[in-house]
Ligand code: SF4
């Protein structure tokens with residue numbers, strides 16, 4: 001059974017752990033705000049803040065481990081959609097922020 005997606009509401013760790021990069025055309029197709037993107041190659045962009053150390057996506061609202069919400073949930077690009085609650089990346093991000101593994 002997959003982990004409970006409601007865990008994300010008090011987490012947000014993955015939005016503060018990985019660089020969220022994608023092809024510029026996806027940004028255009030999803031109508032993403034250009035001012036919140038950083039060009040990383042001639043063809044790829046990432047969300048501002050996710051290229052920093054420590055990373056924190058500009059679109060994340062709240063505090064990791066307490067309350068978290070994505071301000072552009074409906075427009076989020078494929079790296080955000082592919083990461084699934086309870087998968088390897090999720091657990092890696094949670095562990096890096098001192099959060100326990102999820103019950104499945
Ligand atoms: S790290 Fe996992 S539980 Fe936390 S917000 Fe991301 S997908 Fe949800």
Ligand code: SF4
Pocket residue numbers: 014015020047057058059060061069070071072073076077080
């Ligand atoms: S766009 Fe939303 S889901 Fe994706 S990293 Fe930023 S806050 Fe997280």
